[in-house]
Amino acid sequence: MSVDGLRRAARGAVSGMPREFWWLWTSTLVNRLGAFVATFMALYLTLDRGYSASYAGLVASLHGLGGVISSLGAGVMADRLGRRPTMLIAQVSTALSVAVLGFMENPVAIAGVAFVVGMASNASRPAVQAMMADIVPAKDRVRAFSLNYWAINLGFAVSSTGAGFIAEYSYRIGFLVEALLTLCCAAVVFLKVPESRPDRAPVASASGGRAAGPAGIRLTDVLRDGRFMGVVGLSFLVALITQQGYVGLPVAMGADGLTSSDFGTAIAVNGLLIVVLQIPLSRFIESRDPRQLLIVSTLFLGYGFGLTAFAGSVAAYALTVCVWTLGEIVNAPTQSGLVVKLSPAQGRGRYQGVYTMSWSVAGLVAPLMSGVVIDNWGASWLWMACALLGTATTLGYWLLMRDLSAVAEQGDRVVETGDAAVRATAAEPSARSDAGDEQPQPQIQPQPQPQA
Template structure:
């Protein structure tokens, strides 16, 4: 049937041509997200099962998020120094152990402390995963790889949320143990099937008459001084601040309209459903379009999708606004990840990915405060207008930031300041087989 053949071709085109190592990494991500119990039900566990106040539950959630902020940077440094594979294994085993311990904690101080450790451990592997995908996937396929990975994250989360709900009705502790077990399974997949991908060093071209030398490594301060990349990080923070409102501002606004928690569950379920259904078929469309246009349009969809929420009053209307900002999310996430790789030198991908991941972790901390203050002081409509304004500002930021970005700029053609030298980070043959290698200009060494 023609109506079926088209989507089938789109799906086949989206998943074909990826290396075997990518699919094992993809499998480990899916298994990991299938066990996402703590992030989903921590608040309910603390308030309903343990009897703590909502304020205490919020404190624990903040500590969990703070751990993620810290480990974003630490995980990026580890991915470059120790390697992608060791970082993932350390993070995943640590996550499994700390989640299991958390399920048996009784003292409120101990619960808060272990939750902080869980936040650190569970977030530490993200920069390594992103860096490894950039290492093993050809440049032309990277946006597609990030799109497939994002689909796995959301599919796993959708399944785990449903399963965790049934588990929670029987025993929250079993939920913690199930997450720990699945995280160990994820570590086992990485240990058995995923090889190390970190470049030993970025090959350095030598000046005439000089021997080739290993260039100095990228330091964290070098990443923070990379103006254009930090611009992307700032814009990523604004995008995350907008999309987080679907989980912190939206339920409050729907409650103020007299809708129930099940109504919110129905509306927000549209987000996961659309991602699962549309992410893979839309991958080819995303891959073949100008990333500058995609980032601008997707940000406007996100901002104005939440802006339309100011006019919603029923479950159907709220679900329609979720459709709008979800389309922006589907396009923005893999496109932005591809841009981060494009702006990252091969031997510094871990640190670059760590700083990028931090923008989302910080947004997860700021978004609840933002929604609470705005709604309490001025009302939910002002929150949604703020989201529309942020979407407009972010779209303008992408336009300004990327107007001078060459279509064929590759990581190997970036100049990175490191120490007292300015070195050209060359792409490997696998990354840019046809890219000409420009002779680097070395700054004079100081005595």
């Protein structure tokens, strides 16, 4: 595709979205621009505070465990209290806990506050995903999730670079900067993002479940939704594979005699490709059969990591990163769109909470998986396991989605009327409060930054 073709594709990818979506997108970008704790926690504890690597691993595990727990609770809150209050509570709590973490001295206190930070920082995700599904028409949702995923990766790439310079001066300043930017994110939500939770909308599970009233979707109903839980299980496998790019890959490259800067060079390809290709490819993704996209993208993920077994140089590792990154670019928005199709409108918070939990659990399991496999059998077996997991996940998508198209279309017709009413209600206060404001536009062609 030529440069002009990419420019036209990018322009088409960002057109036609509601104003409320762009404010939500802006809050996501601001939030990710301040991502400091998750990136530099291990270096802060080992280099700045002098703790052992095992203690740093314990703190990272507690941070991840907090995210696992909050996923379910935040999903319930998003349905009961609303998307907007849940995001505000989560973001303000994140800002306060991150600021406090920067001043903790006692190792027990550090571990405890890190657990709270993990809970708070993960709590807004189900609400954000549910609100995005509320305010964006069904035909544009995959594109919306693609744009949001692009904002997450762009923000993380920029923050990783900037935070590295801040860390050389003062880690504590890094914590305070993240707290400040998280408060800015909350301010954007408070001032510009209206509530979108449906009050009275037809409720019918797109996977064929029974209809229910406004209060009829419970967490147990989500867990009994067999098709959706199948998607959650496959999502866990996808996340388990993807996480190896950040836990298994640096260890394997180190075993080959490569340095941390070599790993940074290789993994930077991931962020670069996402920033450059995610938006231009979003139109292509939304117009294709999700079953085919999920099957092909999972093969790219699994076998992209499988090819790592044959890598021995920085260039070879970077090439494998290119392969699995292409799978990631296609899989992430397509899978998010599938979750929305399977989620009743009034239960989207709970459904998104369970889906988010699959990624949080994978974040806990992936380091253990890589460590055990590499220590006992070597890195080549880890990459072979990724290829086998990719194959199993591909087969799972093929079996699960054989009759999904007709079911999902039926579910879309059931909830679309209610969604339209939700979007109309959300747009009214926004139109009054934003009179004269210009719609914030995303940066379509940013200067790519390496992703740490």
